[in-house]
Amino acid sequence: EIVLTQSPGTLSLSPGERATLSCRASQSVSSSYLAWYQQKPGQAPRLLIYGASSRATGIPDRFSGSGSGTDFTLTISRLEPEDFAVYYCQQYGSSPTFGQGTKVEIK
Amino acid sequence: EVQLVQSGAEVKKPGESLKISCKGSGYSFTSYWIGWVRQMPGKGLEWMGIIYPGDSDTRYSPSFQGQVTISADKSISTAYLQWSSLKASDTAMYYCARHVGLGWFDPWGQGTLVTVSS
Numbered sequence: 742e743i744v745l746t747q748s749p750g751t752l753s754l755s756p757g758e759r760a761t762l763s764c765r766a767s768q769s770v771s772s773s774y775l776a777w778y779q780q781k782p783g784q785a786p787r788l789l790i791y792g793a794s795s796r797a798t799g800i801p802d803r804f805s806g807s808g809s810g811t812d813f814t815l816t817i818s819r820l821e822p823e824d825f826a827v828y829y830c831q832q833y834g835s836s837p838t839f840g841q842g843t844k845v846e847i848k
Numbered sequence: 849e850v851q852l853v854q855s856g857a858e859v860k861k862p863g864e865s866l867k868i869s870c871k872g873s874g875y876s877f878t879s880y881w882i883g884w885v886r887q888m889p890g891k892g893l894e895w896m897g898i899i900y901p902g903d904s905d906t907r908y909s910p911s912f913q914g915q916v917t918i919s920a921d922k923s924i925s926t927a928y929l930q931w932s933s934l935k936a937s938d939t940a941m942y943y944c945a946r947h948v949g950l951g952w953f954d955p956w957g958q959g960t961l962v963t964v965s966s
């Protein structure tokens with residue numbers, strides 16, 4: 742099973758700042774098989790990024806994904822108030838797994 | 849609009865059985881895998897398994913194999929997650945989600961909260 746480790750656990754930032762979230766895999770993941778999700782309190786997760794760098798329908802371009810192999814990054818260029826949430830990475834190989842999540846909170 | 853609508857919250861006692869549902873609409877239900885994801889209180893997401901409603905091909909996470917049963921009724925575009933004997937540790941929010949493309953999840957159902965308590 743591929744283990745995904747996200748860092749940091751919590752990111753405290755102000756609106757307008759840049760957020761950089763990391764997702765590290767225990768073994769190489771094909772870039773085509775890495776996704777990012779956003780989850781707000783009391784809501785279901787929402788797909789943000791698939792294939793490591795493709796934005797899902799309706800996702801603002803301040804969200805971007807990058808990376809390959811074992812290191813992937815989600816970047817939010819300028820945080821909006823609605824972006825404060827928990828973010829999960831996921832690999833969807835033969836047995837999908839999720840990272841433990843990064844909480845982006847208001848500083 | 850593609851939608852997955854899940855059944856309502858459940859409160860059960862240990863040892864009881866339960867079957868929760870996930871109804872798809874707005875797309876060809878038999879052409880996409882449907883997955884189930886567990887989220888325990890205050891915790892992260894855990895992939896449980898998936899089913900292809902077209903032929904009921906089912907795959908389970910090793911962590912959930914034998915603990916739950918995933919099924920589907922394509923005639924009513926509905927997938928199911930069931931337990932034969934609930935434990936307190938099954939208390940969680942359960943989400944269904946459609947597998948798209950190579951296997952990312954989109955969209956997600958609204959979640960079903962299962963509470964198991966004596």
